[in-house]
Amino acid sequence: MSDRIEGVKKLFTSKSARVETNKGESYYLDLFEKCQTRLSELRASQPANRLDFSGLLNDNGIDRRDFMKWVSATTAMLMLPPMFSPLVAEAAELMNRAPVIWLELQDCAGNSEALLRSDGPKIDEIVLDIISLEYHETLQAASGFQAEKQLDEAIETFKGKFLLFVEGSIPMGMNGQYGTIGASGETFHDHLMRVSKDAAAVIAVGACATFGGIPAAAPNPTGAVGVMDVVKGKPLVNIPACPANPVNMVGVVMHYVLTGQLPELDSLLRPKFAFGYRIHDNCERRAHFDAGEYVEEWGDEGAKNNFCLYKMGCKGPMTFNNCSIVRYNEAVNWPIGVGRGCIGCSEPDFWDKYAYERPMANAKIKAPTGGVEKTVDEFGLGLLTAAGIGIGIHAIASAVGGKKDDGGEA
Amino acid sequence: MNSEYKQVKRMTTTGRIIHWANAISMVVAIITGLYIGHPYYQTFIADGAVDKYVMAWNRWGHFIVAIIFDVTSVVIAYLFFFSRFEKAYKKVIPTGKNIAQFIEVIINLATLNRRKKFDSTHSDSFNSVYFLIFHLLLAWMLLTGLQLYVSGLESGLSSIGKWWPWMLHISTDWTRGVCGGTIMDVRIVHHYTMWYIITWVVFHIYYQVWRTIFWKEADIAIVFGGSKFVKEK
Numbered sequence: 001m002s003d004r005i006e007g008v009k010k011l012f013t014s015k016s017a018r019v020e021t022n023k024g025e026s027y028y029l030d031l032f033e034k035c036q037t038r039l040s041e042l043r044a045s046q047p048a049n050r051l052d053f054s055g056l057l058n059d060n061g062i063d064r065r066d067f068m069k070w071v072s073a074t075t076a077m078l079m080l081p082p083m084f085s086p087l088v089a090e091a092a093e094l095m096n097r098a099p100v101i102w103l104e105l106q107d108c109a110g111n112s113e114a115l116l117r118s119d120g121p122k123i124d125e126i127v128l129d130i131i132s133l134e135y136h137e138t139l140q141a142a143s144g145f146q147a148e149k150q151l152d153e154a155i156e157t158f159k160g161k162f163l164l165f166v167e168g169s170i171p172m173g174m175n176g177q178y179g180t181i182g183a184s185g186e187t188f189h190d191h192l193m194r195v196s197k198d199a200a201a202v203i204a205v206g207a208c209a210t211f212g213g214i215p216a217a218a219p220n221p222t223g224a225v226g227v228m229d230v231v232k233g234k235p236l237v238n239i240p241a242c243p244a245n246p247v248n249m250v251g252v253v254m255h256y257v258l259t260g261q262l263p264e265l266d267s268l269l270r271p272k273f274a275f276g277y278r279i280h281d282n283c284e285r286r287a288h289f290d291a292g293e294y295v296e297e298w299g300d301e302g303a304k305n306n307f308c309l310y311k312m313g314c315k316g317p318m319t320f321n322n323c324s325i326v327r328y329n330e331a332v333n334w335p336i337g338v339g340r341g342c343i344g345c346s347e348p349d350f351w352d353k354y355a356y357e358r359p360m361a362n363a364k365i366k367a368p369t370g371g372v373e374k375t376v377d378e379f380g381l382g383l384l385t386a387a388g389i390g391i392g393i394h395a396i397a398s399a400v401g402g403k404k405d406d407g408g409e410a
Numbered sequence: 411m412n413s414e415y416k417q418v419k420r421m422t423t424t425g426r427i428i429h430w431a432n433a434i435s436m437v438v439a440i441i442t443g444l445y446i447g448h449p450y451y452q453t454f455i456a457d458g459a460v461d462k463y464v465m466a467w468n469r470w471g472h473f474i475v476a477i478i479f480d481v482t483s484v485v486i487a488y489l490f491f492f493s494r495f496e497k498a499y500k501k502v503i504p505t506g507k508n509i510a511q512f513i514e515v516i517i518n519l520a521t522l523n524r525r526k527k528f529d530s531t532h533s534d535s536f537n538s539v540y541f542l543i544f545h546l547l548l549a550w551m552l553l554t555g556l557q558l559y560v561s562g563l564e565s566g567l568s569s570i571g572k573w574w575p576w577m578l579h580i581s582t583d584w585t586r587g588v589c590g591g592t593i594m595d596v597r598i599v600h601h602y603t604m605w606y607i608i609t610w611v612v613f614h615i616y617y618q619v620w621r622t623i624f625w626k627e628a629d630i631a632i633v634f635g636g637s638k639f640v641k642e643k
């Protein structure tokens with residue numbers, strides 16, 4: 001009976017946002033051994049570049065102590081018990097054994113920027129620096145035929161082994177002609193399909209690559225879609241948000257380097273360690289939400305006192321992401337922390353459905369009847385008015401010409 | 411009193427209690443729901459956050475009536491099929507007889523009671539269908555509401571055990587797909603459905619009053635005393 005219950009439970013909850021943070025001692029002991037074997041194999045293998053991790057840390061003024069703090073935080077983020085810390089530290093040093101190809105499709109390069117443009121790179125960025133980036137369309141020096149040759153070589157050398165990072169959506173309109181790349185004018189779609197064929201796993205980063213993002217916002221002129229809509233039959237991880245948090249990219253790569261597997265995913269293929277949390281439930285302004293204290297207008301008394309941003313359109317209650325916990329730029333700050341609401345950038349269709357910067361109840365959206373966009377309440381009041389007019393007409397007609405049963409023979 | 415009238419029992423005490431519990435809950439759900447959607451009154455700035463808890467109380471009220479709806483819905487669904495008093499489902503099955511009656515009731519309404527060719531002693535099939543629509547709307551409100559609610563239980567834990575969020579995921583996750591894919595769509599639909607229900611209520615009240623005035627059978631008394639009065643034939 002109990003295993004049947006377990007079976008049913010698994011069937012129905014495997015894809016929900018639920019996070020199992022404690023899987024039991026035997027599970028972790030087993031995993032620990034597997035990770036150890038994997039790391040020693042990796043160490044024996046040829047590093048893909050000669051970047052020296054501890055040297056890089058030193059150059060950027062990060063001492064051992066900072067590094068160990070980062071290690072514990074990362075271990076906790078991946079929901080592993082503390083005994084995994086030494087393995088995580090080791091995996092960070094072995095990151096240069098993980099070949100990565102990075103494709104740049106229809107987007108603003110914001111995710112690459114998020115990695116690169118931090119003044120004084122933090123440990124997350126350094127870790128991403130030393131992964132063996134075999135090919136990155138925005139960063140590489142090569143161009144034209146030379147670049148294509150480099151890509152072919154990378155695919156050939158690391159066939160079935162490289163992680164494919166994809167940034168940007170795929171325009172499907174006009175046979176994909178909205179986006180082409182390279183000297184031969186290959187469409188983004190064909191480009192992605194060709195490279196993903198030989199990848200060990202595909203990691204879509206940012207709102208565009210995951211769910212189509214801003215290019216896919218109504219009316220979606222280019223017919224943009226996310227990677228998961230076109231790449232089938234490959235292990236796929238979505239790391240949405242605009243931009244994706246480098247912490248979560250590190251988390252996924254780290255998990256892969258450490259265990260050889262992708263982390264546990266939710267129904268939208270987002271890693272649960274990062275997207276199993278609702279912003280609203282870990283938000284520092286939550287007490288003000290419950291108290292009914294809201295910022296009513298930018299810069300008002302409430303804003304000066306860090307009141308809740310719900311009435312300014314914060315979508316934290318409907319958004320799953322860990323930025324209320326890990327924040328951005330090595331926990332310096334995050335959108336709600338700087339005093340503006342969450343726009344739900346890690347959720348599908350966020351530009352149309354979340355980012356209108358007012359509560360949903362006040363937003364002009366498409367009504368079920370079509371026509372001019374209106375708020376839900378405008379639609380409702382319209383409906384009610386129509387019903388009221390109908391009833392009024394019927395009532396007057398009844399009063400004038402209705403037949404009352406008893407005695408009221410007309 | 412005119413002796414040609416006979417009293418017909420139409421609603422049990424349980425039925426009437428459920429009716430009024432629902433009516434009051436509905437008013438509370440609308441008032442608190444609209445506050446949750448857009449907090450429309452402000453709290454006193456001078457008070458400390460712990461003292462007022464205005465949103466929290468509104469959400470609490472909303473969820474309490476949700477529980478009342480939950481429980482009464484289960485009872486009503488049961489009575490719909492198994493009531494010893496009046497098995498309502500028999501009136502909503504589209505048999506020839508029911509369809510004919512359904513049309514006659516509409517004609518009666520449209521002709522301002524000039525034509526009345528059906529027996530109004532017992533619940534007619536038009537009203538039965540109309541009430542069924544209400545219960546479906548309410549069930550939809552429950553399902554979408556519980557889906558919104560379970561998104562706050564993302565840890566998979568709850569004060570009454572893990573089974574609760576687990577059950578809610580099983581029974582309501584599909585509403586996300588039906589509403590348009592995101593949790594925000596569920597919220598939009600939850601809010602729209604409120605307006606459908608309000609419109610439903612407005613016509614419902616009008617129609618019961620209208621029946622009372624024009625049929626002269628004291629239909630409105632059903633929901634208070636449990637009976638109406640029809641002429642002996």
Ligand code: HEM
Nearest residue numbers: 361439440443444446447476551552555556558559601604
């Ligand atoms: C039939 C009566 C009901 C009405 C009229 C109603 C109305 C509303 C409205 C207008 C909102 C605000 C939506 C928005 O604009 O953002 C809301 C929110 C909500 N409702 Fe209902 N609702 C009803 C029943 C329920 C039920 C049965 C549940 C079940 C638990 C429920 C749970 C919720 C939840 C969880 C929210 C979101 C609250 C939050 O995130 O803080 N509602 N409701």
Ligand code: SF4
Nearest residue numbers: 283286308309314316
């Ligand atoms: S600021 Fe946003 S996430 Fe934070 S408590 Fe308010 S509504 Fe929730």
